[in-house]
Amino acid sequence: MEVNSKKKYTLAEQFVALKKDYPEFKVRLEKNRVFCSGQLRPTARSLYYSFKLSYKVGTRPKVKITDPVLKRNFKNEKIPHVYPYDELCLYYPNYQEFNSEKLIADCIIPWTSLWLYHYENWHISGKWEGGGMHPKLKNR
């Protein structure tokens, strides 16, 4: 075993961190998945957004906003920074911003709030001001 190799978090550890850091959320541990759901709002005047998260070690955590349903903006533009089925694209995998050595509680949840903030602004102004990248744009 390499001395410097970081430790991968087990599902149980992910579960405990979510429970401890976000006492208001529902967190459930199953055999090979952890599930988390709750409500977030990016600002005090925002609506509450219900979200559902599921994670299996070694895969991308899936985050979906369940209520209110995400929708196109007034320009009829598609929602930016989502995977199919409107799962949120919160980080660029190649940059290792999140991987199994990191906690969902530290990364994914705060990014979801930040995503929602920019989503609301995108509806208001028609512009995504939160930066990021779209793979298609690179291929143009």
Next chain:
Amino acid sequence: MIQFNNKNTQLDDLLARMAEEIQLDDTRKERMESAYRAIESLLNEDTGFFKNAIFEIYPQGSVRIGTTVKPTGKNEFDLDIVVHIVMDWEEYSPQFVYNQLKRVLQNSDRYRDKVEPKNRCIRLNYAGDFHMDILPGCQETDIDDNKLVVPDRKLGDWTSSNPRGYGKWFINKSNLVKMSLLEKAYAMENLPADEFSKKKPLQRAVQLIKMYRDEYFNDNKEMATSSIILTTIAGEFYGGEESIFDTIDNIISRIKKSLSGLNWNGDRLKVLNPVNNDEDFSDKWEEDKEPELYEYFKKFVAHLDAQWQNLKEDNGVLEEANILKGLFGESAFLRAQYSQVNYIEKARKSSEIGINTKTGILTESLAIGIKKVRSNTFFGSEQ
């Protein structure tokens, strides 16, 4: 500073940013300031009447009381200044004093082409930029150094005016609140207040109401309620509220209350000059003058009221954005919104934001119960 923790400060932050976006910018202010200082020098150089006269020059109106709003469309901003002369005015005719000012301006190569005589003042047209209305006035008595008599050419006589007294009255009203909601929010976080949070709620409220007036009467400008009426009503009804939102809310409800009481009597609302009750700013609302102006004023208040009540509901920021765009114009709203987003993104880049772990609300503080937002790159396929 992000003001997202509290619903009221968040809205006031946005309202203040909007007002900041639409007020006269500093360069324009400086240009106007030097323009009126130049008039002062010109009068000081006069070898005639002004040579031995004791006088001072100062601005009146919105520049004086900090309630400027950028003009919309083709309108130019007007700067109103007073030439306040201390002399035994009863020895002179009003026309004489007026003509002395006109003479100096018309003899100057710099101003000759800009001069446009008006009823009480002389207007200088700085083409395409602004115009300056110069009001000559004589101090009425030794007792009160704010009260003036000014020439009224149509009347052929002196008439009284008190621009500096009005300014004092308004500023005193603004200072009914010691610390505004925004100032308090900054103080609690031990942060130096941004310049824009320092203006008092009453000043912001007047800017916003005037801005809304410009939007509302955009296609019907001649029916627009005048700034002096709106400013005076706002000052009269202000009750020392700490937030911009509550200030406007209270002003609306006091107007409504007065109107309903009056309707019952068949009288109209009178907006009197607070420093000279003989002067009715709303004189034009008389039945035999332009009563339709009064009807439009009432409609305008009713519309503002309906929108303002909507802002009290928990509609979410998207719905609120639509209300605010409708009230104050899309571009001012979007610029204010952008300045907020820009602030968040800056804080994010220097890793200075977190979320409240109970609510998800973004915050700058990194205290207990706050989870830092780590660096990330939003990604994703375009569907």
